Amino acid sequence: MLLMIIALIGVLIIALVIVIKSADVFVDSIVEIGGALGISQIILGVTASAIGTSLPEFGSAVVASLTGSTDLGVGTVIGSNIWNIAGILGISAAVAGVIQTNKAGLTRDWLMTLITGLILLFFMLFGDISWPAAAVMIIAYCFYLWILIKAQKKHSNETSHQDESQEKQLKENSNLEEDLEKKSEERGSKNVSKKTYLYVLLGLAGLIVGCRLLVYSADELGGMFGISDMVMGLFVLAVGTSIPELVVTLSSAMKGLHDLSLGTVLGSNTFNILIGIGIPALLLNVPVDRISLTFDAPVMIFVTLLLMALIKMGKGKLNRWGGIVLMITYMAYAIIRIFILS
Amino acid sequence: MYEKILVATMGEYMDPIIEHTLDIIQERETEVIGIYVVETSVPFLTPKKVKEMMVTELTAKGEEILDSMKQEFQSPKHYMIKFRGVMREGSPADEIVKVAEDEGVDLIVLGTGKNIVDKRLLGSVSEKVVHSAPCTILLVRTS
Numbered sequence: 001m002l003l004m005i006i007a008l009i010g011v012l013i014i015a016l017v018i019v020i021k022s023a024d025v026f027v028d029s030i031v032e033i034g035g036a037l038g039i040s041q042i043i044l045g046v047t048a049s050a051i052g053t054s055l056p057e058f059g060s061a062v063v064a065s066l067t068g069s070t071d072l073g074v075g076t077v078i079g080s081n082i083w084n085i086a087g088i089l090g091i092s093a094a095v096a097g098v099i100q101t102n103k104a105g106l107t108r109d110w111l112m113t114l115i116t117g118l119i120l121l122f123f124m125l126f127g128d129i130s131w132p133a134a135a136v137m138i139i140a141y142c143f144y145l146w147i148l149i150k151a152q153k154k155h156s157n158e159t160s161h162q163d164e165s166q167e168k169q170l171k172e173n174s175n176l177e178e179d180l181e182k183k184s185e186e187r188g189s190k191n192v193s194k195k196t197y198l199y200v201l202l203g204l205a206g207l208i209v210g211c212r213l214l215v216y217s218a219d220e221l222g223g224m225f226g227i228s229d230m231v232m233g234l235f236v237l238a239v240g241t242s243i244p245e246l247v248v249t250l251s252s253a254m255k256g257l258h259d260l261s262l263g264t265v266l267g268s269n270t271f272n273i274l275i276g277i278g279i280p281a282l283l284l285n286v287p288v289d290r291i292s293l294t295f296d297a298p299v300m301i302f303v304t305l306l307l308m309a310l311i312k313m314g315k316g317k318l319n320r321w322g323g324i325v326l327m328i329t330y331m332a333y334a335i336i337r338i339f340i341l342s
Numbered sequence: 343m344y345e346k347i348l349v350a351t352m353g354e355y356m357d358p359i360i361e362h363t364l365d366i367i368q369e370r371e372t373e374v375i376g377i378y379v380v381e382t383s384v385p386f387l388t389p390k391k392v393k394e395m396m397v398t399e400l401t402a403k404g405e406e407i408l409d410s411m412k413q414e415f416q417s418p419k420h421y422m423i424k425f426r427g428v429m430r431e432g433s434p435a436d437e438i439v440k441v442a443e444d445e446g447v448d449l450i451v452l453g454t455g456k457n458i459v460d461k462r463l464l465g466s467v468s469e470k471v472v473h474s475a476p477c478t479i480l481l482v483r484t485s
Contacts, residue, residue, distance in 0.1 A: 017387070020387050021387070023389070024387075024389045024390055024391075027389065027391060028389075028390050028391055031391060045391075045395070048391050049391065049392065049395065052389045052391055052392065053389060053392070095463045095464070096463075096464070097459075097460050097463070097464070243387055244387060244388070244389055244392075247384070247385040247386070247387055247388045248388060248389070248392050250385070251384050251385055251388065251396075252396060254464060255381055255396065255400060256352070256353070256354075256403075257396060257399055257400070260392075260395065260396065260399065264392075320459075
C-alpha cells in the first residue's frame with residue numbers, strides 16, 4: 001500500500017513536469033509555425049502568453065471530463081483560480097514586497113476575470129453546464145482575446161514610434177547599427193524546419209499522456225485516502241497545474257515586471273473558466289457539485305473582489321500586507337473546504 | 343581623484359544615485375559609465391516564450407533608464423562629464439563587477455536601502471558587489 005502511494009505520488013510529479021514542459025514546447029512551436037504562415041506577431045504573442053501558462057489546467061480539465069471525472073476537471077479550474085489570486089499573488093506580493101498596477105490594464109483584466117466568474121456562477125444556478133453555456137463562454141473568450149490584441153496593437157504602435165526616433169538618434173553608434181542589422185536578419189528568416197512540426201506533435205502527445213497520467217494518479221490517490229475528486233482537483237491538481245503561473249508571477253514581480261505579474265494571473269483565470277470549462281461543456285454536460293455552487297465559486301468571486309479592494313487600499317499597489325491577507329484567506333478557505341465541508 | 347566612475351541602477355532611486363555621483367565629480371573631467379543589467383535567470387518550468395518576453399521588457403526598461411541617465415549626466419551644466427551607457431545580460435552583481443574590472447573604473451556607485459525582510463527574500467546586489475569589487479564603492483543610502 002505504502003509503495004503504491006509513493007509510486008502514485010511519483011507519477012503525479014513526473015506527469016506534472018511532462019505536462020508543463022509539453023505545453024511550453026507545443027506553444028513555442030505553434031508560435032513559430034504561425035509566424036512563418038504570416039500571422040501577426042502581436043496576435044501570436046498575446047495568444048501564446050494567454051494560453052501558455054494555462055494549458056496544463058485546460059488539458060487536465062478536458063482529460064478529466066472525457067474520462068468521466070468531471071468533478072476533478074471543474075475542481076482543477078475553480079481551485080486554480082482561487083489559488084492563482086489568493087495563493088500565487090499573495091506569495092508574490094509578500095516576497096517581492098509590492099506589485100504595482102497599470103490602471104487601464106488592471107481594470108480591463110480584473111473586470112473580465114470578475115465577469116467570467118459571474119458568468120460561471122450564473123450558469124451553475126441552472127444545474128449542469130451544457131453546450132449553450134459553453135458557446136457563451138467561448139464567444140466571451142474570443143471577445144476578450146480581441147480586446148487584448150487591440151490593446152497590444154495600440155501599445156506596439158506607440159513603442160514603434162518611440163523606437164524610430166531613438167534609432168535616428170543612436171545610428172551614429174556603429175555597434176547599434178550592427179545590432180539592428182542582426183535583428184532585421186532574424187526577422188527575415190521565416191523558414192520552419194520539420195523539427196518544429198515534430199515538436200508540435202511531441203508537445204501535443206506529451207500534453208495528452210501527461211494529463212492522462214495526472215488525472216489517473218490524482219484519482220487513484222484520492223480513492224486511497226478517501227478524498228473526493230472535487231477536493232483533489234481543487235487543491236492537488238489546481239496547485240500542481242498552476243506551477244507555470246507561480247514561477248512566472250513570482251519571478252516577474254521580483255524583477256519589477258508588474259504588468260506581466262498581474263496579467264498572467266488574471267489572464268489565466270479568465271482562460272481557465274471560459275475555455276477550461278467551456279470546451280469540456282461543449283463536448284458533454286459538466287455536472288455542478290452543490291458545494292461548488294454555494295462555496296467554491298462564491299469564494300473565487302470573493303478573492304477577485306478582495307484583490308481589487310487590497311489594491312485600492314494600497315493606492316494602486318498590492319503590497320506585502322495585502323499579499324499576507326490573500327495568503328491567510330487561501331489557508332482559511334483550504335481548511336474550511338477540506339476539514340469542515342468535505 | 344576619480345576619473346572613471348561606474349554608476350549602476352536598476353531604475354529605482356536613480357535621482358539620489360545621480361545626485362551623489364555629481365557631488366563627487368564636481369568640476370573635474372570625468373568619464374561616467376552607466377550600467378543596467380538585464381537579469382536573465384528564471385526559475386525551472388518558466389515557459390520559453392515568457393522568458394523571451396521578460397528579457398524584451400527588461401531590455402526596453404534598461405534602454406529607458408540609460409537614456410534618462412544620459413540626459414542627466416550630459417546636460418550643458420555638466421559639460422566636463424563624458425557619459426557612456428552599457429547594457430549587459432546576466433547576474434547583476436557579477437556583471438557590475440566584470441564591467442568594473444574590464445573598464446578599470448576607480449569607483450562604483452550604487453544604491454542600497456532594502457530593509458532586512460527584503461534583503462532576506464530578494465537578496466542584495468550591493469552586498470554581493472561589495473564582496474568582490476575591484477575598486478572603491480560608494481553605497482548611496484536610498485531609504
